[in-house]
Amino acid sequence: MSDKSYLDEIRNFCIIAHIDHGKSTLADRILEQTSTVAQRDMEEQLLDNMELERERGITIKARAVRLNYKSDDGNTYVFNLIDTPGHVDFNYEVSRSLNACEGAILIVDASQGIEAQTLANTYLAIEQDLEVVPVINKIDLPSAHPDEVKTEIEDVIGIPAEDAPLISAKMGINIKEVMERIVTDIPAPKGDPDAPLKALIFDSYYDSYKGVIVYVRVKEGSLKVGDRIKMMATGAEFQTVEVGYMGATNLVPADELRAGEVGYIAASIKSIGDTKVGDTVTKCDAPADEPLAGYRSVNPMVFSGVYPADGSKYGDLRDALEKLRLNDASLTFEPETSIALGFGFRCGFLGLLHMEIIQERLEREYNLDLITTAPSVVYKIDKMNGETITIDNPMNFPDPSEIKQAYEPMVEAHVYAPSDYVGNIMELCQQRRGVFKDMKYLDKTRVDLHYDLPLNEIVYDFFDALKSRTRGYASYDYEFKGFVPSKLVKLDILLNGDVVDALSFIVFADSAYPRARKITERLKEHIPRQMFEVPVQAAVGGKIIARETIKAMRKDVLAKCYGGDITRKKKLLEKQKEGKKRMRQLGTVEVPQEAFMAVLKLDDDA
Amino acid sequence: MTHKVGLYIHVPFCLSKCPYCDFYSVRYSREEAERYADALIRNIKHYEREFDSVYFGGGTPILLHEHIAEILKAADITEDAEITVEANPCLAIPEFLDDLRRAGVNRMSFGVQSMNADELLFLGRRHSMKQAENAVRNSHDAGFENISADMMIGLPGQTEDKIKHTAEAIAELGVTHISAYILKIEENTPFAQSRPELPDDDRTADLYLYTAELLEKLGFMQYEISNFAKPGYECKHNLKYWRCEEYLGVGPAAHSYFDGKRFCVAQNINAFMNHQNEVITDDAPGGWDEYAMLKFRLTEGITYEEAKRFGKRDEFIRKAEKLPRSLVNITDRGVNLTKEGFIVSNSVISELVF
Numbered sequence: 010m011s012d013k014s015y016l017d018e019i020r021n022f023c024i025i026a027h028i029d030h031g032k033s034t035l036a037d038r039i040l041e042q043t044s045t046v047a048q049r050d051m052e053e054q055l056l057d058n059m060e061l062e063r064e065r066g067i068t069i070k071a072r073a074v075r076l077n078y079k080s081d082d083g084n085t086y087v088f089n090l091i092d093t094p095g096h097v098d099f100n101y102e103v104s105r106s107l108n109a110c111e112g113a114i115l116i117v118d119a120s121q122g123i124e125a126q127t128l129a130n131t132y133l134a135i136e137q138d139l140e141v142v143p144v145i146n147k148i149d150l151p152s153a154h155p156d157e158v159k160t161e162i163e164d165v166i167g168i169p170a171e172d173a174p175l176i177s178a179k180m181g182i183n184i185k186e187v188m189e190r191i192v193t194d195i196p197a198p199k200g201d202p203d204a205p206l207k208a209l210i211f212d213s214y215y216d217s218y219k220g221v222i223v224y225v226r227v228k229e230g231s232l233k234v235g236d237r238i239k240m241m242a243t244g245a246e247f248q249t250v251e252v253g254y255m256g257a258t259n260l261v262p263a264d265e266l267r268a269g270e271v272g273y274i275a276a277s278i279k280s281i282g283d284t285k286v287g288d289t290v291t292k293c294d295a296p297a298d299e300p301l302a303g304y305r306s307v308n309p310m311v312f313s314g315v316y317p318a319d320g321s322k323y324g325d326l327r328d329a330l331e332k333l334r335l336n337d338a339s340l341t342f343e344p345e346t347s348i349a350l351g352f353g354f355r356c357g358f359l360g361l362l363h364m365e366i367i368q369e370r371l372e373r374e375y376n377l378d379l380i381t382t383a384p385s386v387v388y389k390i391d392k393m394n395g396e397t398i399t400i401d402n403p404m405n406f407p408d409p410s411e412i413k414q415a416y417e418p419m420v421e422a423h424v425y426a427p428s429d430y431v432g433n434i435m436e437l438c439q440q441r442r443g444v445f446k447d448m449k450y451l452d453k454t455r456v457d458l459h460y461d462l463p464l465n466e467i468v469y470d471f472f473d474a475l476k477s478r479t480r481g482y483a484s485y486d487y488e489f490k491g492f493v494p495s496k497l498v499k500l501d502i503l504l505n506g507d508v509v510d511a512l513s514f515i516v517f518a519d520s521a522y523p524r525a526r527k528i529t530e531r532l533k534e535h536i537p538r539q540m541f542e543v544p545v546q547a548a549v550g551g552k553i554i555a556r557e558t559i560k561a562m563r564k565d566v567l568a569k570c571y572g573g574d575i576t577r578k579k580k581l582l583e584k585q586k587e588g589k590k591r592m593r594q595l596g597t598v599e600v601p602q603e604a605f606m607a608v609l610k611l612d613d614d615a
Numbered sequence: 616m617t618h619k620v621g622l623y624i625h626v627p628f629c630l631s632k633c634p635y636c637d638f639y640s641v642r643y644s645r646e647e648a649e650r651y652a653d654a655l656i657r658n659i660k661h662y663e664r665e666f667d668s669v670y671f672g673g674g675t676p677i678l679l680h681e682h683i684a685e686i687l688k689a690a691d692i693t694e695d696a697e698i699t700v701e702a703n704p705c706l707a708i709p710e711f712l713d714d715l716r717r718a719g720v721n722r723m724s725f726g727v728q729s730m731n732a733d734e735l736l737f738l739g740r741r742h743s744m745k746q747a748e749n750a751v752r753n754s755h756d757a758g759f760e761n762i763s764a765d766m767m768i769g770l771p772g773q774t775e776d777k778i779k780h781t782a783e784a785i786a787e788l789g790v791t792h793i794s795a796y797i798l799k800i801e802e803n804t805p806f807a808q809s810r811p812e813l814p815d816d817d818r819t820a821d822l823y824l825y826t827a828e829l830l831e832k833l834g835f836m837q838y839e840i841s842n843f844a845k846p847g848y849e850c851k852h853n854l855k856y857w858r859c860e861e862y863l864g865v866g867p868a869a870h871s872y873f874d875g876k877r878f879c880v881a882q883n884i885n886a887f888m889n890h891q892n893e894v895i896t897d898d899a900p901g902g903w904d905e906y907a908m909l910k911f912r913l914t915e916g917i918t919y920e921e922a923k924r925f926g927k928r929d930e931f932i933r934k935a936e937k938l939p940r941s942l943v944n945i946t947d948r949g950v951n952l953t954k955e956g957f958i959v960s961n962s963v964i965s966e967l968v969f
Contacts, residue, residue: 566961
């Protein structure tokens, strides 16, 4: 077989879909139909193998699988399906995995139509010259309206959708048609196996036996076991120990990886930091002149303090974070100390979802009980002394007298929703200091609202607020735009006269007063009455701007201790002991963990 | 030193069940009571200890009046022992009281609860205020001098005036001891179903503090969270519970603290009639937590000496000093809870212990 023909029989593609539109189900069907997975190994959402992914129905990490498909044209094709994360937080990872493909299947729910995230990712795919094959899913639903959805795809995305396959991934209807379209519509990869090696890293994970396993798409050249390789951005060099393909349930070693192929490299790599997504792998002895375009290092956008509820678990938390970082190079953390919460870590995340996922994984997979502080974004401050500093932790906010000019990050946001909710959405964006840019009709009933919004206004609870104002119909997406000058102040919270450092946060000056009032109210609701009266105050620069009072506890007694039966009283004492463990002693005040989270949810209507 | 032991005898018979009560009880029948008395006697004979207090609790122990004498004969009881029988005021008729007196009973405890007709109705009590008065008078006539009455705090719509009326009326009858309990809705009681609207915590606390002060003005000094007595009339038997002294319990649902263990008898009268099955609830009692939890119920509190016995002296002082002075008294001798401390004692004790 000539080199030319092996490329002709490869199809590299991904699937783009909104949450719940059926991406994982279609992937499962494709795996079944190509008999890649024995029936006994088949489980739902095969590609999403993290428990959390299955539960939330989302993809967190990119993944890939190689399949063989015997087409109606008589040839057998190699399909490389690359599963991409669907969420804005992982935008960069999405763009890298798209870059490993020549085509994308766009799944649109026949009853829901196009959503913000789908559109954002489809645009990314089109920008990267991918062939987009629209597929309309869930046609078995009574509420399906495939013709309107087709029109929407054509109007909004601008690609033909007239003959888009109408399928039901769940019922297994028309899956074959999708497979054939992959063969006919998605171009075969190009590339010269004899050129200097250029392989794009689109994912990596840590395996305790083999070290870091790097997933690559070979763009040019080829790679064999024993070759010395170099990561062009990080400069790290390694000896290749194993190369191969991604089977559905295990890795399949091979002799070499050639241009156009998708596979993995194992090279006794110890640190995932050396294998950054987007970097180019080349050979040491015949290196490529320049790396593939588009690499950038991803920076965390959202920061929060993460503390063990039980101070003695600090070491466990550190170990858990280190383990998570083995598989997630975008997670950053460094030790932080809070007077209120003790020893913990300042963690950086790509976005809110990323933050929630990491916290949930720490709690579930590592069995840790955590207290997390309000998420903060990164601010820039020009100081009077000419210095410019960046701040991701309210504890480091300088004294107002030292600040010449503060800057906050802005994002460009698109909200997609039925037009009935335009008023509600605009009101919300306005409240969040949004700057209206424009509004487009996606079709007769749906709009795209375009706003510039300060990132710090959306990290708290924007999505919840948006959903509650649109009965769950709105979706949104954002992209970092840049820093803009802003008036910022640090809001401190005092309990019983003492500043609780872990509750401080940076806020837009004009929002300080209403925010202070709400937070003090929330704390009053969530902190149980103590044995003495507790003033809850909010202050800016030492000046109290809001106050609530938690009245002293009045009654907490087991009046009767009868007939020498002390079992009940003992149980109560045990319960109190347990309850005390869940409380944080902040100065003289005991604060339940829930109070830390409660202050984050400030939306009135949510 | 082998100190004397208390004997608790549970009498699980009632004529009817009060809607707030979750103590173990069954319907009374004469035959059943007779068989039950025999079972009690069989069990008590096993004990080879001397008892310096006996407490017949229930249920409605006075229903066993004919058998009390034989039961007491089965036990080795000191000359000066305090022997109490609980009774519903409407059953305190001279004949019954004479039986008890002759048997050696020297203390009566009546579930008066209230001297306000509407409150008695709410509590589903079978007696009237007149009967409460008669009960105490008949007891006096029968030769009882040490008499206790229960009253209840925190009833729906209860006012200070109503409490005052009850407290003064009871005091006037010439009782020596008053137990004032805050009504608590227990699961598996009719009140748990009907959910009467009780005063909120702030209001209940006000009523409790009012009651405690009022009773002291009437000469009943507080010695425990819910107990008040004329000087010298503190209930010796109940003090054993709070001072972590030994007591043995007989009858279904009776609890014991004896020989380094806490145990109880299953709540089943038929099973008990055959054999007293004891279930250990705590095989390593007597710890600091437990001691503090019980002892702080008393106005005497805990001395530094006592804390030292548990190796907790310094910790105990340090923790006490962090608490508001309105809740604890810190003296040269030790620490005790104030009235305001009592009403939030769960939290205060947990602060002092954990």
